Amino acid sequence: MTRLALNQITTKHWSLPEAVQGCVDAGIPAIGLWRDKVAETGLATAAKLVRDAGLSVSSLCRGGFLTAVGAEGRQTALAENLRALEEAAELGTDTLVMVVGGLAEGSRDLVGARARVAELLSELALHAGDFGVRLAIEPLHPMFCADRAVVSTLGQALDLAEQFPVEQVGVVVDSYHVWWDPELARQIARAGDRIASYQVCDWTLPLPADALLGRGHVGDGHIDFRTLTDQVAAAGYTGWIEVEIFNETVWGTPGAQTLRTMIERHHAHVETP
Amino acid sequence: MTRLALNQITTKHWSLPEAVQGCVDAGIPAIGLWRDKVAETGLATAAKLVRDAGLSVSSLCRGGFLTAVGAEGRQTALAENLRALEEAAELGTDTLVMVVGGLAEGSRDLVGARARVAELLSELALHAGDFGVRLAIEPLHPMFCADRAVVSTLGQALDLAEQFPVEQVGVVVDSYHVWWDPELARQIARAGDRIASYQVCDWTLPLPADALLGRGHVGDGHIDFRTLTDQVAAAGYTGWIEVEIFNETVWGTPGAQTLRTMIERHHAHVETP
Numbered sequence: 001m002t003r004l005a006l007n008q009i010t011t012k013h014w015s016l017p018e019a020v021q022g023c024v025d026a027g028i029p030a031i032g033l034w035r036d037k038v039a040e041t042g043l044a045t046a047a048k049l050v051r052d053a054g055l056s057v058s059s060l061c062r063g064g065f066l067t068a069v070g071a072e073g074r075q076t077a078l079a080e081n082l083r084a085l086e087e088a089a090e091l092g093t094d095t096l097v098m099v100v101g102g103l104a105e106g107s108r109d110l111v112g113a114r115a116r117v118a119e120l121l122s123e124l125a126l127h128a129g130d131f132g133v134r135l136a137i138e139p140l141h142p143m144f145c146a147d148r149a150v151v152s153t154l155g156q157a158l159d160l161a162e163q164f165p166v167e168q169v170g171v172v173v174d175s176y177h178v179w180w181d182p183e184l185a186r187q188i189a190r191a192g193d194r195i196a197s198y199q200v201c202d203w204t205l206p207l208p209a210d211a212l213l214g215r216g217h218v219g220d221g222h223i224d225f226r227t228l229t230d231q232v233a234a235a236g237y238t239g240w241i242e243v244e245i246f247n248e249t250v251w252g253t254p255g256a257q258t259l260r261t262m263i264e265r266h267h268a269h270v271e272t273p
Numbered sequence: 274m275t276r277l278a279l280n281q282i283t284t285k286h287w288s289l290p291e292a293v294q295g296c297v298d299a300g301i302p303a304i305g306l307w308r309d310k311v312a313e314t315g316l317a318t319a320a321k322l323v324r325d326a327g328l329s330v331s332s333l334c335r336g337g338f339l340t341a342v343g344a345e346g347r348q349t350a351l352a353e354n355l356r357a358l359e360e361a362a363e364l365g366t367d368t369l370v371m372v373v374g375g376l377a378e379g380s381r382d383l384v385g386a387r388a389r390v391a392e393l394l395s396e397l398a399l400h401a402g403d404f405g406v407r408l409a410i411e412p413l414h415p416m417f418c419a420d421r422a423v424v425s426t427l428g429q430a431l432d433l434a435e436q437f438p439v440e441q442v443g444v445v446v447d448s449y450h451v452w453w454d455p456e457l458a459r460q461i462a463r464a465g466d467r468i469a470s471y472q473v474c475d476w477t478l479p480l481p482a483d484a485l486l487g488r489g490h491v492g493d494g495h496i497d498f499r500t501l502t503d504q505v506a507a508a509g510y511t512g513w514i515e516v517e518i519f520n521e522t523v524w525g526t527p528g529a530q531t532l533r534t535m536i537e538r539h540h541a542h543v544e545t546p
Binding site for chain 2 (some may be wrong): 038043063084103108109110114141142143145146147151152155156161179180181182183203205206207209210211221222223227
């Protein structure tokens with residue numbers, strides 16, 4: 001369990017103080033924070049709470065949304081991501097998860113949207129370095145390409161990341177988004193020390209009405225976590241393994257019970273204690 | 274409109290004779306048939322109907338489902354695909370669309386499932402050649418990887434197809450399944466004369482409760498058909514452009530109206546008349 005982290009979206013109905021206390025009570029040593037929850041509590045208070053509890057902050061979710069068209073959209077995105085970098089630094093994490101954004105409203109120009117992501121990253125990368133925080137590009141499952149992230153594969157995320165120093169831009173390996181990829185083993189090996197975060201949850205069927213919310217506890221679905229975890233380890237990743245689940249049923253479950261299930265599944269499918 | 278074809282799933286509630294008559298009435302010169310509809314009408318009758326109507330058969334849907342484990346599952350799959358090849362030949366089409374199948378029940382062995390697809394293809398390819406029919410491997414959107422097709426990208430389909438002579442094994446380019454792929458332009462160029470079928474429908478959001486049924490008429494969603502069609506043409510493909518839509522609303526619309534919409538959208542977004 002020493003590498004297990006709670007991504008706080010998994011206990012969506014817990015406030016930040018509740019999630020921190022939940023981790024302490026369950027013996028989970030790290031937490032991935034969300035900016036909206038941090039804002040609710042207040043940045044300085046949140047940072048102090050986590051620090052005083054002795055928890056590590058595995059990541060901050062999230063920056064990104066870099067595909068807006070035009071100077072104004074671009075400025076807004078830059079400003080927002082600079083704020084996120086600053087928050088990450090104050091919270092004591094070196095990882096800002098980046099969901100890059102989907103097609104611009106009414107646009108079918110996927111190539112253009114992808115180009116804008118690369119441009120904005122090149123504006124942000126140096127700042128990230130200054131803050132000591134790494135932009136962790138998260139490829140999202142291709143079913144989210146139109147509306148959420150035009151970066152759809154680990155290979156594509158690495159093509160972007162490799163344009164920058166390794167301490168400025170990395171990638172997220174999230175089981176749910178990448179498990180299907182026939183190139184996965186090769187791309188994880190290629191990723192090496194670009195892997196800034198390893199997130200886990202399972203692919204379960206049927207997809208729910210809101211396709212965002214179909215993720216299951218590790219072990220409930222179709223992903224071979226043993227093999228995936230071995231590949232990520234072989235690439236040299238020794239960081240946190242964050243459980244990030246979007247699922248109405250999980251969200252409706254008492255947080256302490258969710259954490260018990262997480263720990264159980266982590267031992268059964270991911271890391272043997 | 275000379276290259277437009279109706280894939281008969283688009284008019285799911287039409288029988289085969291109705292779909293044939295619908296194409297004739299609308300001036301659509303080709304039809305992609307489904308095996309269940311052919312069986313309803315009877316193979317010989319269906320073949321005669323289509324021939325007498327002067328229509329071409331753009332493809333037969335579908336063979337595949339090659340991922341079963343064990344000798345029995347393998348024999349069943351072989352026998353079923355041989356029947357499908359025979360039917361395709363009798364119907365006068367040179368293209369059997371292959372949906373390769375998902376993970377075996379309860380299995381998380383994606384690598385193994387993909388290996389079984391390759392093995393069974395090598396059993397089927399020579400037979401396909403004998404029938405003068407090409408096995409057209411269809412990569413399905415990654416959201417169908419677990420339950421429907423472990424071939425998820427055009428690149429992966431080509432890696433399989435290229436192990437066999439071009440007249441035995443080809444690939445399907447279906448806009449819905451491949452539009453998001455950052456490798457798409459490169460893989461279409463690579464595909465060249467391996468492209469056995471070009472199918473179109475649009476990516477629309479939100480995904481419906483049954484994710485299979487989320488496809489829209491060309492022009493209703495996020496796909497840039499002009500660019501995609503240009504890429505397919507540049508690869509050398511001059512065959513049919515089949516409209517294949519799974520969508521309850523489209524299915525609830527009178528067939529003749531659906532065909533009018535298809536023709537309109539084809540002219541507006543795919544081929545200028």
